[in-house]
Amino acid sequence: MKKIAILTSGGDSQGMNSAIRAVTRSGLANNFEVYGVRRGFKGLIKNDFIKLGTKEVSDKLYRGGTFLQSARSETFKTPEGQAVAVENLKAKGIDYVVVIGGDGSYRGAQALKRHGIKTFGIPGTIDNDIPLTDFTIGFDTTLNLVTELVGNLRDTMSSHERVSVIETMGRNCGDIALQAGIASGVDAILIPEIEPDIEKIAADVKAGFDRGKSHSIVIVAEGAGNADDVAKKIKERSGLDTRATVLGHIQRGGSPSSFDRVFSSRLGHRVIELIQEGVEGVGLGMEHNQITYHTFEEIFNAKNKIDKKLYQVFEDLV
Ligand code: ATP
Secondary structure (H helix, E strand, O other), X not given: OOEEEXXXXXXXXXXXXXXXXXXXXXXXXXXXXXXXXXXXXXXXXXXXXXXXXXXXXXXXXXXXXXXXXXXXXXXXXXXXXXXXXXXHHHHHOOOEEEEEEOHHHHHHHHHHHHOOOEEEEEEEOOOOOOOOOOOOEOHHHHHHHHXXXXXXXXXXXXXXXXXXXXXXXXXXOOHHHHXXXXXXXXXXXXXXXXXXXXXXXXXXXXXXXXXXXXXXXXXXXXXXXXXXXXXXXXXXXHOOOEEEEEXXXXXXXXOOOHHHHHHHHHHHHHHHHHHHHOOOOEEEEEEOOEXXXXXXXXXXXXXXXXXXXXXXHHHHHO
């Protein structure tokens, strides 16, 4: 009987649990023995495995976070740490490892592959910053959440005739800010991929109030600056009452959206199909609504790009 282990690593995202459930249930249906590794690569080093049956993954599909828990492990980046992890996997007779996480976690998966372990990557991060997939699991849920929170801020900003500067997550990727900004009809979006013009933003915000607007919303991706700085600059230039809000970790929680549940189910299911097709050493994703895969090298060599056309949509509609 073939053995497969699943781990979640790096920052958690909504939909990781549904991906674990999908790999587990598809694996069990195809006579695999399935294990969960607790706390990502740290758990591989600590030999912290739990056997997963169908019951262990019931009631998980709609829960945020990851019930296997996630961690960052500096030790795993070292040859010594990796040697211990590989030894533990071999001692357990594990043939395949599924790593659910972001870019760093994919590098960990590639390291295991170099040691002869057959690995798969499932893109689990809210940031949407993994190349060669249109989405990462958690991104859609976060987008919906941020759009709702921006709406809440709009209500109170409007009552008090204020400018709201809202900082979103996303590391060096502006996708959350850009898409939530379009979905919320905000007045300005600052993303790391495009040099911001703070003078113009402040002037536009001021002009909006002069035309009779009762509020203004500016979204800043964390990679483009911080909300306090941007709010200060807008206040200095416009004289308007400007407030900063950092949304923070609230963006990473909550029940996954229907899209993320279906997407992660498709990815997890496809891993087991790929094993049967003899494919391994790849990261999965979705392109043009098809589940696709690429080698880790291809993914690392590709560049994650902002959708310039989408930015144009924002600029033309603002
Ligand atoms: P997120 O984008 O949500 O932060 P991530 O997967 O990019 O997720 P990282 O902290 O970069 O998060 O990586 C998670 C873990 O992957 C690290 O703690 C480490 O154990 C492992 N890892 C990262 N880079 C490497 C590497 N170059 N070699 C081996 N392992 C790595």
